[in-house]
Amino acid sequence: MSSNKPIGIFDSGIGGTSIWKEIHKLLPHENTIYLADSKNAPYGQKSKEEIIALSCKNTEELLKQDCKLIVVACNTATTNAIKELREKYDVPFIGIEPAIKPAALGTETQTIGILATKGTLNSELFNKAVETFSNIKIVEQIGHNLVQLIEDGKIESEEMTKLLEKYLKPMVTANIDYLVLGCTHYPYLIPQIKKIIPEHIKIIDSGVAVAKQTQKILQKNDLLNLSDAENTQLFYTNSDAAVLKSILGFSENVFEKDF
Incomplete structure (x- = not known):
């Protein structure tokens, strides 16, 4: 069994693109959707309750787009909210902790x-x-x-x-x-x-380890994309897209969206 559904990735802004790059390098056939919640960055100054609420909001946005697995590409969101996310949503989550x-x-x-x-x-x-x-x-x-x-x-x-x-x-x-x-x-x-x-x-940093864990969980759940069809990498930010485009080094498939 294979799945051409996308991997969802979110962070409190553009930083998680460092994780996206490692995932894309290791799993080039996978479709991905990246959410940069720059409007609410940084999460590190917020309360645990606020971090959980924002993480749920991002997860629900990615689930609306039919993501098969979600990478919480944010140390703060992982350490404060991953337990609640795993309890609440029926989708595999990959978290990030300092190495x-x-x-x-x-x-x-x-x-x-x-x-x-x-x-x-x-x-x-x-x-x-x-x-x-x-x-x-x-x-x-x-x-x-x-x-x-x-x-x-x-x-x-x-x-x-x-x-x-x-x-x-x-x-x-x-x-x-x-x-x-x-x-x-x-x-x-x-x-x-x-x-x-x-x-x-x-x-x-945690990038390579997270990419390997993503591959492992996809394999374990029979969710690897085995299709030869051209894949898509989509990036959304709820702030000005210029910095996201600059950090990625390209501007195609980078959109501003309210979420």
């Missing part, structure tokens, strides 16, 4: 850094993951205003550089050898981050 495990297992200095939103770092799911590696020193840093600057198209701005230096230099001083990016927006900052931290510090 603490590979960093904790790989560290030689016994110290790792995590750059994430307030919503992720304060979540129960995140704190359970941290407790698993109590033998490792974890330097946590909330990335105040990073998501908003990315959403505003200011990735290479002086303001961004100053914020990253403020957040990362104490981690370097603390002797981290792994930096975990705990927000799907942050991979777009890797070129900037590499200018600030020493070369030996390894940067980890």
Whole structure:
């Protein structure tokens, strides 16, 4: 059995396109629909109840478009709402959590850094993951205003550089050898981050792992698209589409839509 129904992906803005890129690279035959809820970004500053409500709204929009599986391409939405989504909707969900495990297992200095939103770092799911590696020193840093600057198209701005230096230099001083990016927006900052931290510090994000998990769940549920028909990749934003087009590097199939 195969399914040419689309994979649905949502995030609190454009950051989850970093996850979409890895999924599309691994599963090029799949149709996808991406929702950028930029109007409500960032989720990291919102209450758990607000995050659950927004995640349900996005899920229902994707289910209206007959999605066969939904990727919650947002660390904050995953850590705060995935349990409720799985209980409420009869569709497989793939969530995203900061990749603490590979960093904790790989560290030689016994110290790792995590750059994430307030919503992720304060979540129960995140704190359970941290407790698993109590033998490792974890330097946590909330990335105040990073998501908003990315959403505003200011990735290479002086303001961004100053914020990253403020957040990362104490981690370097603390002797981290792994930096975990705990927000799907942050991979777009890797070129900037590499200018600030020493070369030996390894940067980890969740993109490849999420793509592999998506493939695994599709196979398990007999939902892989085995059709040779041309596939479609659709992108919707409830804000100005210019930044989304810029981050994707193309403008076809990118639409503004109220949701």
